[in-house]
Amino acid sequence: MTNQRKHIAIALIGQPGVGKTSIVHLIDETLESRGTTFVIETHDIIYTIWELQTSSYEPERLAVFSASFLDESKAFSRYVLIVSDSSAEDINQISYSMRFLRKQFPKTRFAIIANKQDLQERLNRTRIERMTNLPTLELSATETEQRDRLVNFISYLMAERTGF
Ligand SMILES: Nc1nc2c(ncn2[C@@H]2O[C@H](COP(=O)(O)OP(=O)(O)O)[C@@H](O)[C@H]2O)c(=O)[nH]1
Ligand SMILES: [Mg+2]
Numbered sequence: 001m002t003n004q005r006k007h008i009a010i011a012l013i014g015q016p017g018v019g020k021t022s023i024v025h026l027i028d029e030t031l032e033s034r035g036t037t038f039v040i041e042t043h044d045i046i047y048t049i050w051e052l053q054t055s056s057y058e059p060e061r062l063a064v065f066s067a068s069f070l071d072e073s074k075a076f077s078r079y080v081l082i083v084s085d086s087s088a089e090d091i092n093q094i095s096y097s098m099r100f101l102r103k104q105f106p107k108t109r110f111a112i113i114a115n116k117q118d119l120q121e122r123l124n125r126t127r128i129e130r131m132t133n134l135p136t137l138e139l140s141a142t143e144t145e146q147r148d149r150l151v152n153f154i155s156y157l158m159a160e161r162t163g164f
Helices: 020-027 059-072 088-104 125-132 144-159
Strands: 006-014 037-041 045-053 077-084 108-114 136-138
Touching: 006 020, 006 059, 020 045, 020 077, 020 144, 045 059, 059 088, 077 088, 077 144, 088 108, 088 125, 108 125, 108 144, 125 136, 136 144
Parallel strands: 006 045, 006 077, 077 108, 108 136
Antiparallel strands: 037 045
């Protein structure tokens, strides 16, 4: 009877230190990882969150670090949230790498979390959306009052099923 729950797979990908773990803990500070994943179960949905850390978006690296996510999320709705520290350097690299990322993650909805907005010299949402063509959320993951904005953004992506 309870097997009808919908599965949603979310990968947080990004360079070391951009705030992936902080984002998971902003959603739910009590979440503990099950190996490489975090699981949130609600009445009708099971969310599995993968934290995929990479030092580069080169195709060879992407293939290695995304293998388990791609394999285990085959039957699920798949989302990749690219986490950035919002520096020009990181956003440039993401923008350049989008064609590899799209190839590596088929049938996937992409978005950007532009984290560390409280720090100096961060690119804003408008700028990042223009550079990447992806929906972008400005965030400071260490500020707990920003949780609702994060949750609303993820809900918005899930409600809006275009872009595949
Ligand atoms: N100033 C600031 N620091 C942050 C923010 N998000 C994360 N951090 C800090 O950045 C460091 C790396 O964060 P972490 O979540 O471990 O990054 P991960 O390697 O991507 O998982 C930690 O010291 C966090 O407290 C933010 O929005 N603003
Ligand atoms: Mg981490």
